[in-house]
Amino acid sequence: MENASLDFAKSLFKDYYSSHPIAVDKVANREFGFGDFERKIKYRHYAFGSNADLNKFIVENVPPFISCSSSFYEYPAARPMEKKVWKGSEMVFDLDATDLKLPCQQVHGTSWVCSECLSGIKAEAIKLIEDFLVPDFGFEEKRLHINFSGNRGYHIRVADERVISLNSAERKQISDYITGNGINALSFFPSISERGAQLRGPRPTDGGWGGRIARGTINALNKGAGELALLGIEKKEARLLEKHRADIILGISVGNWDKVKISKKSQLWANLIKGMTVRQGDSIDKNVTDDTHHLLRVPDTLHGDTGLVSKTINSLKGLSEFEPMRDAIAMRAENIKVHVASSYKFTMGGQEFGPYKNEDVKLPGYAGIYLILKRVAYLVQ
Incomplete structure (x- = not known):
């Protein structure tokens, strides 16, 4: 039943990618990695000469997870890493609600995401930009590329020439400053x-x-x-x-x-x-910030654990107004029938669902797929 449910989800992923081509800046200089429903990055060291080549691969293979490097390489498909010839890297901040240790997580754990989790991590993303990146480092807002992770956080990439050539030690100094490491x-x-x-x-x-x-x-x-x-x-x-x-x-x-x-x-x-x-x-994953070879989800691709879009957000104002469970929905709304083992109450697409416990329910496609990919439900034929 799980295999049939995931196959159904993959068919919807294919529909999405067939009508939503992905565009990656400097695509020919980035390394790509792909995952299945079990591992977010199962294969890496892929490279594409153009966005057309990348989209052809995505539509033909429909990987549940699509990631690419924040780094730029001369030979992005080469291995081992040193043969790629590193040319520079954006600075990346990966913020995840799990790191906030919110009271709600004592109730639903870290595998589930509630509205408190999403509002908490959005506040951290805004704080990172408004309190640190813009005033303390002088980065222009237009150089900050923001996107929802597709699940429970945000990715912020600094595409400023002043950071492109920084090595890991220099990036660590910035992340230490932002996280207050060593302050007394x-x-x-x-x-x-x-x-x-x-x-x-x-x-x-x-x-x-x-x-x-x-x-x-x-x-x-x-x-x-x-x-x-x-x-x-x-x-x-x-x-x-x-x-x-x-x-x-x-x-x-x-x-x-x-x-x-x-x-x-x-x-x-x-x-x-x-x-x-x-x-x-404590919400900033410093390992991601310091690591110049890290792979991060490609903006506007689907997240294999939710079916939500890792949506590009074009401004700080847009981030303030962004609501993931409303604005990152990708799947069609036709009802599907699923059996839900156990689910907390959640709001999606302006509708409230659940809680559910060991029952068959008809849900809009996006809500049903969300529960299927969270591994708390399966498709009922």
């Missing part, structure tokens, strides 16, 4: 370990991580003791900070972080910075 209190609070000294620190108008820490602290103070506790501050200290919130915010605005006397101040601020670093950086 002394970097922003020079007098933090000096007993009796006034605690001077960053202001919200400062650039880089300093301003980010100041603005983040003010935001946390405005949200109250509960938010401060999430940043690693003990409840007693959080309540004290909340009580004197107005004075503290006024002090931070001019770089004076010493408006309230607090015990174990050094530990308090160190915990605050550490907590903010995790919240701002």
Whole structure:
């Protein structure tokens, strides 16, 4: 039954690719990899001289997963890797909701994706662009290529000449900065370990991580003791900070972080910075960013675990408005009958479905295929 269901899904994939040709920039210089329904990359070291050649291969073979390199090579099909002759690489950020460790994942696990997962990871993608890539590194928005992964995250490729030639070590410096790796209190609070000294620190108008820490602290103070506790501050200290919130915010605005006397101040601020670093950086897959030979899903292809499109998003505004379970639907809407072993409630195409438990249901094609590819349902003939 599973084989018949996957064969049906593959026929719909073929229909999609027959009418939606894929266009890859600098296609002749990229390595391609393909997967089946079991492995996302089963074969690699493929190369195509043109997008027409690539599309011919896709329609004839209908691979459930289609990936290509962010790197450019002289001989992309050569092996081993060094024979490809690396010519440069875009910088890639791969954001996945699984990395956020959201409370909802304690209920549905990491194989399922809910609206909270999708909104959480979209917020991280926007934060990455608005808080880091544009202001701190000066990348123009038009140089940032954004696409939905097709499942539970986003891919952001920086196609800027300043990053194309960077090696892995240099890329690691950028990813370390964005994830706050190695950040410490002394970097922003020079007098933090000096007993009796006034605690001077960053202001919200400062650039880089300093301003980010100041603005983040003010935001946390405005949200109250509960938010401060999430940043690693003990409840007693959080309540004290909340009580004197107005004075503290006024002090931070001019770089004076010493408006309230607090015990174990050094530990308090160190915990605050550490907590903010995790919240701002743990959604970025640093291995992908640092790796110049990584293969990433080709934009506008289908995801073999969902049937959704790894949709290209043309702007930051478009990202803010993008809703994957509405805007990334590819399959036809005619109803199909599936047997669902177990499914959480989900919304797709503006309709709410489920929850289901060991039952036959008629669903629009896109919803039925979604459950089939999630391996919680099979087609009923």
